[in-house]
Amino acid sequence: MTIDDPATHASIAAMFARYEQALGSNDIAALDAFFWDSPQTIRYGVGEALYGFEAISAFRKARPGGSPARTLAHQAITTFGQDFAITNTEFHRAGEARGGRQSQVWVRFADVGWRIVAAHVSLAAETS
Template sequence: MQFNNIRIVQEISDCADRYEKALADNDVATLDDFFWNGPEVVRYGVGENLYGGEEIAAFRRARQGGSPPRAVLRRHITSMGDDTAVVSLEFRREGSQRTGRQMQTWVRVNGQWKIIAAHVSLMAQQSEAVAPALS
């Protein structure tokens, strides 16, 4: 298996750029299209656990005002073979000092890149090496 084929990394980088634009624009239809529409897809959000394309789409439609505006601080892409990649990024929401994290697993299905798993979280105020986060 080849890691980080430059062509695949560029394809996923383009997808990730389009995803960020759709997120910023609250373009729900485009966001829905990025996700695999089946029971296999999972999205863990800051405040919700969503299983299946229908739950993810319903969440986006119910979300008041869309995702809070954010700046991407760092993005790391790893491709594995020609049909799988992971996008890991750190972000900061406007008006917040907390660092957010997002991971997405992308797979190529029928020639299209789709997100099959996603996780969004906000970091604790201190490292668990100092003290466990209990709340």
């Protein structure tokens, strides 16, 4: 198995950038399209645990204004073969003292291309 094949790495880096653009503009249709349409898809958020594509989609549609504006730091992408990748990044939301972390597991499906099959978003613990 090839780890960090340049073409695969570039492909998922482009997908991650498009995801971030859709998140920042609250493009719900695009955000839905990034996730695997399956009851097996999972997204753990800052305040929610979502099981299945339908729950993830419903959460996005119900969140007023979308995700808070944020800047990214320390992005890490690792690919395994040509069809599996993990992305990790730290972020800082405008107006939030705590930093956050985001992890995504991506799989490239023959029929639909790259999709997120699992995601986790968290904020760092509060400091005094």
